[in-house]
Amino acid sequence: MSKSAIRAFRRLVLPLAAILIVAACWWKLSSPDVNVFARGVSSTRNLAPTFALYDQNSRLLKLDAYLHRHDIILVFYDAEDGVDGSAAFDTLLANRDLLTSRRVITIGVSTVLPQDNRKAVGEDFPFILLTDLQAGQPDSACSRWGCVSAVTPDEKATVLPRVFHIDRAGTVAWREDAPAAETDLAGTLERIRTSI
Secondary structure, eight states: OOHHHHHHHHHHHHHHHHHHHHHHHHHHHHSOOEEEOTTSOEEEEEEOOOOEEEETTSOEEEGGGTTTTSOEEEEEOOTTTTTTTOHHHHHHHHTHHHHHHTTOEEEEEESOOHHHHHHHHOTTOOSEEEEOTTTTSTTSHHHHTTOBOOOOTTSOOOBOOEEEEEOTTSEEEEETTEEOOOSOHHHHHHHHHHOO
């Protein structure tokens, strides 16, 4: 190959690579990610709704602090049942080694006051527990995630037990106008176990 042919080839490589990269980016952005659930209903993934709530140590925690850095298991649980009455927390505690090795952040949300959470679980509880005192209000964390019972002005909101998986891209499965809860926590943990 002559020197002039090599120079011509080099001048073409960079523009062609740029065109391929732009085309790949356009294709990825225009093709929504589809996740198929156990029931066979397809769902797109959207960015997870963010919130800032107080944890069991009365420190303000922002969900944004963990997005795009970790997988997150987000558990909404009923205050009456508490952590002890949550089947999801039983499963997650049984898989604590997996969650730790994969650096998965596990967060629980309910209307339980921080000091009551602290008393209920003690110092060694491995997960973060957050308090949503505004549950039932339109902009509350529970409402934005579709995890609150319908309330009238004289009723107290009840948090509906649900589990969500936020991936490292900061997205969560979505249906209609709210995040879609995981229907198979064991399957979700298996996907985390086998992910690269």
